[in-house]
Amino acid sequence: MNEINETLLSAEAIRKTIEVPAHPIKPPITTEEKEALKSRIKKLMREQDAVLVAHYYTDGDIQELAEESGGCVADSLEMARFGTTAKEQTLVVAGVSFMGETSKILNPEKRVLMPDLRATCSLDIGCPADVFGAFCDAHPDHTVVVYANTSAAVKARADWMVTSGIALPIVEHLKAQGEKILWAPDRHLGHYIEKVTGVEMLLWQGSCVVHEEFKSVALERIRRLHPDAAVLVHPESPEHVTDQADVVGSTTKLIEAVATMDQKKFIVATDDGIFWKMKQVAPDKILISAPTAGEGATCESCAHCPWMAMNSLQNIEAMLQNPGPQHEINIDESIRERAMLPIRRMLDFADSHGISGKYQGNA
Ligand code: 13P
Ligand code: SF4
Numbered sequence: 357m358n359e360i361n362e363t364l365l366s367a368e369a370i371r372k373t374i375e376v377p378a379h380p381i382k383p384p385i386t387t388e389e390k391e392a393l394k395s396r397i398k399k400l401m402r403e404q405d406a407v408l409v410a411h412y413y414t415d416g417d418i419q420e421l422a423e424e425s426g427g428c429v430a431d432s433l434e435m436a437r438f439g440t441t442a443k444e445q446t447l448v449v450a451g452v453s454f455m456g457e458t459s460k461i462l463n464p465e466k467r468v469l470m471p472d473l474r475a476t477c478s479l480d481i482g483c484p485a486d487v488f489g490a491f492c493d494a495h496p497d498h499t500v501v502v503y504a505n506t507s508a509a510v511k512a513r514a515d516w517m518v519t520s521g522i523a524l525p526i527v528e529h530l531k532a533q534g535e536k537i538l539w540a541p542d543r544h545l546g547h548y549i550e551k552v553t554g555v556e557m558l559l560w561q562g563s564c565v566v567h568e569e570f571k572s573v574a575l576e577r578i579r580r581l582h583p584d585a586a587v588l589v590h591p592e593s594p595e596h597v598t599d600q601a602d603v604v605g606s607t608t609k610l611i612e613a614v615a616t617m618d619q620k621k622f623i624v625a626t627d628d629g630i631f632w633k634m635k636q637v638a639p640d641k642i643l644i645s646a647p648t649a650g651e652g653a654t655c656e657s658c659a660h661c662p663w664m665a666m667n668s669l670q671n672i673e674a675m676l677q678n679p680g681p682q683h684e685i686n687i688d689e690s691i692r693e694r695a696m697l698p699i700r701r702m703l704d705f706a707d708s709h710g711i712s713g714k715y716q717g718n719a
Contacts, residue, residue: 367541367561371482376565377474379658379665382415393669394421400676401425406446406469408672409435409459412607413664414450416632421669422450429633431607432458432504433519433713437703439463448676450667452477453685457508458517460685461695462703468685471671475663477505479592482562483541485509491538491560498538498558499530502698505564506541508687511695517702520591521606521713523549526705531555544568548591548598564592566661570625572596574647578623585644586619590626597625597646611715614638628659637717 385393398421401408408427410418419429427448428438432455439447439459446467449456452475460468483506492500492513502514503523511517518526527549530537537555539546541562550557570593579587579600588610589601598604603613607630614622615637624630625646634643648659675683687695706712 364559364561366487367482370484370487371478371562374478374481374565376478377662377666379660379662380668382668390417390669393673394424397421397669397673397676398425400673401448404446404676404679405444406448406676407442407444408448408450409438409442409455410449410667411435411451411455411629411664412611412633413627413629413661414667415629415665415669417669418450418667418672419632421672428714430715431519431521431713433521433606433702433706433711434608435459435713436462436504436519436699437706437713439466439468440703446679448672449685450672451475452480452505452661452663454480454505454507456685457687458504458511458699460687461508461511461692461699464689464692467679469675469679469683470685471668471675471683472666473683473685475666477661477663478565479503479505479541479562480507480510483507483510483560485513488540488560489513491540495536495538495558497536499535500538500540501527501530501557502540503542503545508691508695510540511698512691514695514698515701517698519606519702519713520545521608522702522706522711523591524552525709525711526702527553527555527557529705542592544594544598545591547595548604551595566627566659567592567625568594569648569659570594570597570646571648572600575600575623575625578644578647582621582623582644584619585621585623585642586613586617587623587646588613588625589646593625601625606713608713608715610634611637612717614641614643615715615717626659627661627664629661629664633715637715
C-alpha cells in the first residue's frame with residue numbers, strides 16, 4: 357500500500373473512533389429569568405472589558421445577547437476578523453475551540469475565554485497534527501490549505517487557512533497560479549470545491565458528524581412534498597445532498613439566501629441553530645429542517661452540533677463570575693506565530709476581495 361493511502365486510511369480510522377457527546381439538557385427558563393440573566397452577563401462583561409463573539413449555531417439566546425451587547429454573531433470567517441477590530445481586552449467566544457484558538461492566534465495580547473473548553477469539532481479531532489504533519493511531509497510540492505475547523509498545530513503546518521465562505525475563491529486563486537493543493541480536513545467540502553473549480557486536490561478524509569447525517573433520499577422525498585421550496589445546503593454535507601441544492605454555501609450565504617430569494621419556503625441542510633438568525637432576517641418565511649433521521653438514527657442525527665450546544669447563557673455567566681484558566685485559551689508561542697500566517701493570508705485575501713462573513717442586510 358502506498359504512503360498516501362496509508363495516511364488516508366488512518367484518517368478514516370480516526371474518524372470512526374470519534375466520540376460524540378450527548379447534548380446537554382437545558383431546562384427552560386422564563387422570559388423574565390432570561391432577561392435578568394442577560395442583564396447580569398452584560399454587567400459582568402462591562403466590568404471585565406469583554407465582548408461576546410458568537411457563531412450562528414449557538415443558542416438563539418446567546419446570539420441575541422451578542423447583538424444586544426455590541427458583540428458579533430457571524431460565521432467563522434467574520435468571528436476571526438471581529439476579534440482583531442474589537443476594542444475590548446477580553447473576547448468571550450461562544451462557539452467551538454477552533455474559533456477561540458483562531459481569536460487567540462490573531463490577538464495574543466487579548467484574553468480569550470470560552471465557557472466550555474471541551475467544545476470541539478469532529479473535523480478538528482479527526483485531523484491530529486502529528487499524522488497530518490506526516491501527510492504534508494510526504495507531499496512537499498503541495499500548497500497546504502486547511503479549513504478553519506482545525507487545531508492551531510494543524511494551522512501551523514498550513515500555507516492557507518480558509519472558511520466555507522472563502523474557500524472557493526482562494527482555491528481558484530491557487531489554481532490560477534498553477535499550485536498543487538493538499539486539502540484538509542473535510543472530505544465533503546474538499547470534494548465540492550474540486551467539482552466547482554475543476555481542481556484535483558489531495559483530500560484528507562475528515563467529516564462533520566452533524567452535516568454527514570443529512571440524507572439524500574429523504575431529502576428527495578421532502579422536496580417532492582414541497583416543490584415550491586428552495587434547498588439550502590452547507591458544503592460540509594455529502595455530495596448527494598449538495599447536488600440537490602439551489603444554494604450551497606457558508607452559514608452567512610445561507611442566511612442571505614433566505615433573506616433575498618423570492619421563495620417563501622426553504623429546506624435547510626445545516627445546524628438548526630441557524631434558524632434563529634434566519635427567522636430574524638426573514639420572519640415571514642417558512643423554514644424546514646432537511647431530513648437527517650431514518651433507520652438507525654442516533655443523537656448525532658438531530659441537526660444540532662453537540663459541541664456548539666455546550667454553550668449556554670448559564671455557563672457564560674458562571675465563567676464570567678470565575679474566569680480562571682479552565683476557560684482561557686492559551687497557545688504555545690511558536691505554534692501561534694506560525695499558525696497566524698495562513699490565517700492572516702486568508703484575512704488579507706478577504707479584505708482585498710471584499711468578502712464578508714456577516715449577514716449585512718437589515719436585521
Ligand atoms: P461557517 O464558517 O459557514 O459558519 O461554518 C462553520 C462550521 O463549523 C460549520 O459546521
Ligand atoms: Fe464541527 Fe460540524 Fe460542529 Fe461545525 S457543526 S463545529 S463542523 S462538528
